[in-house]
Amino acid sequence: MEVRVQNVRKEFDRFPALHDVSLDIHSGELIALLGPSGSGKTTLLRLIAGLEMPTAGKIFFGDTDASEKTVQERNIGFVFQHYALFRHMTILENISFGLKVRPRSTRPPNGEIRRRAMELLDLVQLTGLEKRYPNQLSGGQRQRVALARALAIEPAVLLLDEPFGALDAQVRRELRKWLREIHDRTGHTTVFVTHDQEEALELSDRLCVMSQGKIEQVGTPDTVYDHPTSPFVFGFIGESSTLPVTVENGELWVGGRAIGVPAGDATPGDARLFFRPHDVELVEADASLAGVVSTSRRVGGTRRVELEIGGAGHHVEVDLPFDHPAGEKTRLAFRPRRWKLFPAA
């Protein structure tokens, strides 16, 4: 099911949580809403679900306007960060809940409900645990039950709110892979909220980066990583270093020195240079970014060097292979291999 969010605004007690947000979610895709806390990503998800109502704007499911529909009428599957499993019901009862509460006319017979619940239990690889209670399961297992429960009602859209947020790192990685597999098998349109960029980059078909109640950028993980359209996205997705520069004569200047980076069609004046610490080359030439090594530490297979550039106390980080001889030096000169210029803030 295609979902279109159209010019949605949401205020809580007159405090705006979302400003005029529009987003097209394609049928069958797995899209991540990514942003720091307070960016409005969970609010957007809850608006799509119908757990909150927009102050202004519309939400379409396919061609029908879902804005005025209740959460029950929207037929969505929602997975909560803290699972929200019904603690007094067995796993099987939890999964069948959505089918059992249907009105008699649309409710499948009991045998059919049971069969479908068992099938889902199998899909989430928890066969044999149907008689357990939620508090007898581990966090990862509970979240899988929560997903099975949401899938049982054959939702038009599957919505997940920080689904792995409460789990430890290893279980997280496992479940991430497993969720991707389930998505590929069932083909549900899926929206999930996360603040973990690695999770979003690895799992999603597209990601929607949000900040302060606005959408910053929507695109495939590669596009967003390689071509961030705003300083916020560059800083939020992946590692980044930034430096104030001046554009003059078609070149970039730092502290009165040309740094050997062409300015392209950037307008002359002050600007901010962004680059990835690992995407640099060390050079000997004059026209480069040169700085004094202020700290240097090894992180696994790389050495992260912090350089002080110029006299104004600007610091940037660059990565070197951990056994690179330059790691011993007190001064380094480099040029970013790929970079991006944004107007000065």
Next chain:
Amino acid sequence: MATKLRARLKRRRSPTSESRPVQLLLIGISLLFMAIILVLPLYAVFHEALSKGIGTFFAALGEHDAQAAIRLTLLVAAIAVPLNVVFGLAASWAIAKFEFKGKAFLITLIDLPFSVSPVISGLVYVLLFGAGSFLGPFLKSYGIEVLFALPGIVLATIFVTFPFVARELIPLMQDQGTGDEEAALSLGANGLQTFWRVTLPNIKWGLLYGVLLCNARAMGEFGAVAVVSGKIRGQTTTMPLQVEMLYNEYNATAAFALASLLALLALVTLVLKSALEWRFGEEIAAGNH
């Protein structure tokens, strides 16, 4: 050698536990206190009630006025407790699941019956429904007697026992939040289904505790009821009032017979509570999880 051993023993004790003599002392103090404050009076009640033989005991209970008092007490509890369950559920639901202005004030109000002397709560009803008030004569003209009749007793009892259910449920429901309800709604359940299948099972143990405590207090309430009942023998006298009247008439055996029955009801309540805890302990723990 001995010091070494003592040092080892010392080390084995967890840092938060006390040494053996201190433990014994603390346990001893609490047991002694319980014996003097709780067990001794309870024993005295039953001893006095049965002092003139089991025959007199049952004769005292079988008396017409005593029977009327027992019936009235049970009737009042049977009306007041269900009403307070409904009020308590509604109040704690509103407080725990919604944000609104004046919430803190409402919580304070719920505690009011605990902080006000029961006699005053009774007097409030006398002022509201008495002969000199506006409401009293108005209702009387429609043939409804509130004071010195069943409605007054029920009202006073409800007022005094109001906090028990709500107090038990508010922290529980606040702790549980609205996640489960949202999950149920998102799965297509309507409001009523969500309440019956999700909310109520989540709070059933807390609710049961509240009901048991509320019931014990409803049957035992003296002060507020004494003010509004008028103590008409055989009509508006509840068990606690009857006990007092009998005692004042130097009919100690009959007074203690009825008192022992009241104490027994309280004991049954406690036993019921413990039995439920023992039987469903695991489920209760899971519910509070």
